[in-house]
Amino acid sequence: MREALHVIDNELIKLPYSAPVEEVTNFKKLAKKEIYQCPYCQAKLIVKYGEEKGLYFSHQHLEACEKSRIVDHAEKKYTKQIERESKFHKVLTDIILDELIMKAKINKDMFVNVGYREKTDWKEYPDIFVQLPKKELAVSVITNVSPLDDTKLARQIKKRHNYFIDKGVEPIWFIEKKEQAIEKDKNSIILWDAELSIALKTKEDAQWDRHISSEIKDQNFFKFFNYPSNIENVDVRSLYYIFNNDENVVVKVQRFLKDRVEKPLRAFLINEGYELAFAEALAIEDGFKLSNPDIESEQRKAFQETINQKKKAFAEQLRYEEEKRRLRLESEQEDRKRKAEERELRLTELLEQRADDKITYELNYSELTRLLKKRIGMNQTEQMELWNKHMSKIKKPSLVWSIVIENNCTSFNELRNLLESK
C-alpha cells in the first residue's frame, strides 16, 4: 500500500510523497507506536521510504491483506488512466481532496475517498468519490486540454462521464486551463470537444434557461450581440476551470448557451465568468454549490441591462440604415430623372439638326411631336388637334416643321393660324 489515506482513530490522514529526514524518522517512530491502521484489515502499519514509491505505509509482515492488494491493483489502473494528465493534475486533485476532507470532518452526512480506493472494481475512476445523503459524486480533474488530442480526449471523457452516470453517480468535472477562446465581437466562446462533453447542467444553469427563454422570443436577440446564428433550444451549461490566479488556486465559473455540436464548437457567451474560492465552489448543498448566488443575480441584472442597451442600439441602427436607404433611393430617383431629361434634350437637339437638313431627312410623326413640344411647348390637347385636324391636310411632318422654323413660331396658336391659312 502506498501514499494517500489511512486511519488513526477513524480519521483520514495523508502521507507526503517525500519529507525531510527528521519528519520521515518521526513518521516511522509514530508507526512503531502502532497508531497507523490498515483501513481494510485494521492491521497495524509501518512506514517505509523507497526511491520510486516515496513515503508509504506497509503491512508489518510483508503480506498485504487482500483488500489492500485489490486497492494496489486499482491504483495501477488509475495511474494508467491519468498518464495523459499534466504534472498539475496531482496538485489540483490534492487541493480538492483536502478541501473535501475538511468539509467531511464537520459534516457527518458526507463521506470522501480517493476514487480508485472507493470503487476498486470500476473500469473508469473518478479522481475523488463523494457520498452525500441524496447523491454520490464522481469528481474528476482534466488537464492538458488542447486541440492536439481533443477528439480522442473527448471520446475518453464521454465514455467515463456516461460510465459514472450508469453507476448512478453524478459526474463533476474541473478543467485545468487559463486561456479561453473568446470571440468578443461575436459574444461567443469556442469550446474544445472535450469541454462540451463535460459541461455541467446545474440549478443555476436552469435559472439562466428561464431568464434567456423569455428574452430570445425577440427574433433579433442574437443580432443584438452580433452572434452569428439563431439558437432555438435554450440549453445553458457551465464549465469549471481551475487555475492559479497568483495568490490562490481558484475555480472559474464559465456559463454559455449551447449551440453548435460540430466544429467549430461555438457557443453563446452568457457572461465573462467569475472566480470562486475552492471552499465556496465545493460547499455542500444538494451537491457542490459551484456558484455564488449574489454574483449570479448581479450578473443576470447586468445581462438584462446589456440586452436593453443592445436592443436600443439595434433599433437606432435600424432607423439609421432605413434613413440611409431612403436618402439613397431618393437620390437615385433624382439621378434617373435628370439623366432621362438630359437624354431627351440631346435627342431633340439631334432631331433639330436633322430636321434642318430637309433634303435628306424626312421626320416621322413622333419626331415631329418631340420637336414641337420643345420648340413651341405643344401640349396633349394641341397634339390631338394637330393630328386630327391639320395633318390630314398637310400629310408630311417635315412640312409642319419647316413652317415653324420659317415663321419662327413661338406658340401653338401661331402655328394653328399659319396652318389654317394654308
Ligand SMILES: [Zn+2]
Ligand atoms: Zn490490510
